Amino acid sequence: MPMVPHLTTALTGPILALERRFLERQTDIEQWFRSQWLEYSPPFYASVDLRNAGFKLAPVDTNLFPGGFNNLNAEFLPLCVQATMTAIEKLCPEARNLLLVPENHTRNQFYLRNVARLAHILKLAGLNVRIGSLLPEVTAPTTIEIGDGQSLLLEPLVRLAGGRRIGVEGFDPCAILLNNDLSAGVPDMLKGVHEQTVIPPLHAGWTTRRKSQHFEAYSDVAREFAAVMDIDAWLIDPMHSVCSGVNFQERSGEECLAERVGALLARIRDKYAQHGIDHEPFVIVKADAGTYGMGIMTVRDASEVIGLNRKQRNKMAVVKEGLEVSSVMIQEGVPTFETVDGGVAEPVVYMMDRYVVGGFYRVHAERGRDENLNAPGMHFKPLAFESCCSMPDPDCDPDAPPNRFYAYGVVARLALLAASVELERSRPAEEEMDEALETAMRG
């Protein structure tokens, strides 16, 4: 009987030491999280990619504009709706109208189904939802077929109330929910919106966000949590370092990269020795700003990043929407222990407000345990509720297996908390001034 949903995981062996520790100390863990949420506000939603190495369980990426709600089991929707209601109650309890601003994909049916699913969740939480598109070609309401007889209505984003507000024709929202990670920069249409709540805030977009800042915050969170749990923080925290001023096309910054890759590999080797782990260390080199698994490489030796060939350089130089890579994060590689249908797999945990609302496995049949799985050829396997015994016998608890998914939910929520810390730290001064001004005007 778990705080987080009791879900099936791909692991079948005995409960590992870390999982056991978490299961034993659930009450303390939940109490600790509650105290943290008194200090920090959770993002509206987030998804976290985890890697379970058996000896270590750590987040490797935290997405503040999750795009896989369509991959969640339909059974999780009540959890999503309940969490949405809680979030809305805090953000704008009187809200009736919410505008959803998606990515500019019109041909990615999977993504569009994510948007449709998200819109549906928001509707069920009692909101009127319309979808405002940033696409220049959407100049009039446009219906897009998204398969299975479903369709999505995209409407052009417009300025309302003499330019002070945004919405779509005939629809003035109280809140604007971004499902667009702003990789291409903050569009003019979204600038200067002060009267309406924009969630997540604009500075959560990839224009300003840096992975290294997230993992900096994560390390702080992990250290505090590990002290409470009496474990080595490394067991849940992937080490990392950064090289700024890298230009792959111009081959500048290679030395910095090689030096830090070497240093990080050495630190991992030390940790492996300390914990008696027989595994070959590796690091992941990735763009410090960016998403969609672009600009990512697995490195096992510092020499590998010197003299990259043209293909490798091209791959690393540019991420989504042509955003050029100039800062690079070097992250401790966490091998994944899990396989699904014979393919290497990593869990992706979905959260809304401060609640775990579901998850799925990202599976890639042609990748290794030490490689990025977020790449063409991947597929998704929704996590199902684990039934403790044949239904509907209410008396099955005593023999019920422990919830091994619980540990995943804990580590994912640590990353969620880190995102809150990160967003608070990176909050632009302008916004603080706006707020101070508002407070002053109210007072």
Added chain:
Amino acid sequence: MPMVPHLTTALTGPILALERRFLERQTDIEQWFRSQWLEYSPPFYASVDLRNAGFKLAPVDTNLFPGGFNNLNAEFLPLCVQATMTAIEKLCPEARNLLLVPENHTRNQFYLRNVARLAHILKLAGLNVRIGSLLPEVTAPTTIEIGDGQSLLLEPLVRLAGGRRIGVEGFDPCAILLNNDLSAGVPDMLKGVHEQTVIPPLHAGWTTRRKSQHFEAYSDVAREFAAVMDIDAWLIDPMHSVCSGVNFQERSGEECLAERVGALLARIRDKYAQHGIDHEPFVIVKADAGTYGMGIMTVRDASEVIGLNRKQRNKMAVVKEGLEVSSVMIQEGVPTFETVDGGVAEPVVYMMDRYVVGGFYRVHAERGRDENLNAPGMHFKPLAFESCCSMPDPDCDPDAPPNRFYAYGVVARLALLAASVELERSRPAEEEMDEALETAMRG
């Protein structure tokens, strides 16, 4: 994809008119509830007995001390835990210690399993939970076996901090959760507790609570909701009236009872004619304060309540804990349309904070469709999540059947809202003064 869990119900026929209306207007319904919850605070928890007559769907009893958490499917626990966390955050966000005060049953294993389940939910929400017993024979910590290898530790309730607070030895709680309906009156041990939050408030107990006040509030709620939905409020509201000053043993008040039974039967007959319903009207006569299905009879003609025999009088005269019946509610009988395993069944919906968290059917093989099912011989059938198609295909939504449980969740939440209205109306002046005093002291 429902706001409330997508649960299987016992009905298999086509969706009825009322259910269809609710399904079509989900967003409006959720919005309406949200606006109501800005005005009223939901009880910490509640369960509602519903009756679905096909032509009418109505609550017949609302329990503010629900005792069947053990009958909920284990799959619902994440919903319970999430709702508990939301409730706790509002009530006392800094809470670490919660004391649960159960009923004085030590031999009812089903009830004790309910307590164990509830304690577990609270623990998973991050609370330290101890169980404080009001039983005079519990003078030291006492372990009770509750079957399946599980046990429950009952500890004697004690006064702490020089008498100003209550708790158990070595445990000073911030909040006290009652799972005891106070049928025997408010025990001295619970009186004068001002520093700690007592939930539900003492006046929610049967010492002061009256079913007729609940259904008075429910009628108001139903009328408002029906106006928004553009339906006849009667479709969701069982009519009722009250006779106070009834003494079954002394045969006084029989005339009042007969007169009002007759009047109510006539009103039902009118409604049946108006809606073209071919059914024999009946009413349920029940103690205005009381629970456990005691003191309840089905009446089809006013003459039946005149000259009750000794057995009938004894049955009606006394309810739980020997509480004497002096006020009687006459409630429109709502036949139940549903059967489970060949037995007549009625759904019981569980809610925590403002969320539907699960439910089960109360089934009685030897009772009729127009009889009280809360009687010895009943059994419980947990509601299961309805899987929309074979798992784990995430793309099954378009063909998914509508959630016929949704309507049950709506009507149950109307009763929950009515309980909030009722508790606000019945709040003793003393408590208001306490609060005014506290505010004054703080300011």
